Amino acid sequence: MVNISHILYMVFGLDVDRITVSIGLLFIFGFLVFVRRIEIFASTHIFADILIAVTVIVIMIYGAMKLKDRGSMLSTVPFFNTVSYADAIGFSVYGYEGIGMIMPVQDITANPESYHKIVYAVIGVTCTMFVVFGQFCVVAWGSDMVTPLITDNLPDGIISYVVLGLFCINLFFSYPLQLYPVNVIVDNIFFSDWEKTPKRQFSKNTTRSITVGLSVVATILLGDKLDKFLSILGAIACTPIAFLFPALFHYKVSAKTQKQKTIDMVILIFAVSAMGYCTTMGILGWAGDEDVMKLKYANFNPNKPPTPTTLA
Secondary structure, three states: OHHHHHHHHHHHOOOOOHHHHHHHHHHHHHHHOOOOOHHHHHHHHHHHHHHHHHHHHHHHHHHHHHHHHHOOOHHHOOOOOOOOHHHHHHHHHHOOHHHHHHHHHHHOOOOHHHHHHHHHHHHHHHHHHHHHHHHHHHHHHHHHOOOOOHHHHOOOOHHHHHHHHHHHHHHHHHHHHHHHHHHHHHHHHHHOOOOOOHHHHHHHHHHHHHHHHHHHHHHHHHHHHHHHHHHHHHHHHHHHHHHHHHHHHHHHHHOOOHHHHHHHHHHHHHHHHHHHHHHHHHHHHHHOOOOHHHHHHHOOOOOOOOOOOOOO
16 A cells, blocks of 8 residues: 555655555455456456566566665664574465465366476475575665665656656556455355345345455554564464464374374464564564664664664
8 A cells, every 4th residue: 555655655745644545545456356257367467577587687677776875784674583583483484375276276176186296396486585585675775775675775766656656557467366264264154045046146245345345454553563473473474374284283193103293283382483583572562662773773773782772
């Protein structure tokens, strides 16, 4: 929503606040989530992936230009972020938020038996891209990155507006897919025993609209704390579906040897510990000074030993 407001103001001179943009998105997404056949979004999702790739390339080009002009900025960033390092863990786990789509997508693939190979390849490539891109941005921008959105560091200009626009377009394509598992769960809970009538169809559309409305309200209220919100959300919601539940189900259903059970227990302990610790740290960080990271980086001196006023 911030990107849309920024584009409307810089390109068209329209000063549209976040609430107005949210209301507009509510109507657009409200109609998109009415679609029942997920395969309809297959081609649009590929297009959305292309948009993301283009955006990443543009950002890396800008970063390379920064490196050429002023060299590496890595020395302006402390080696270990003692303030909000737990957010990085929550963010990393949040990267698994799409794992709930694995089973639904497998159901519509042409060769489900080879689907696991595709999943392994995608996770490996995505993990590598996350690490390389993140490290590159730190080297290129260093302490200039004081917001959770890397696009905030792009200079004003037509190319930057195109990048922001691509991000917004990608949202239209990806949001219905992200909400699909939620809609399926809600439909199965409330409407599984209903007959296929117009009333059932209308009721399902109503619950989907309510879900979109709740997500829009959450965005309005929590938009200024996006990094903290995603970190806490990753710890609370994504840790169970990525680590806790798979290990628990495997332990109960499939684990036969003591080695398998031990591995499952280690994963379970890690999941519970990470969920509790990252959630607690995220809540405490939310209640703290929102500009603390900016102050930390501004006061950081790589040639000076850490002191309570710089890194502690």
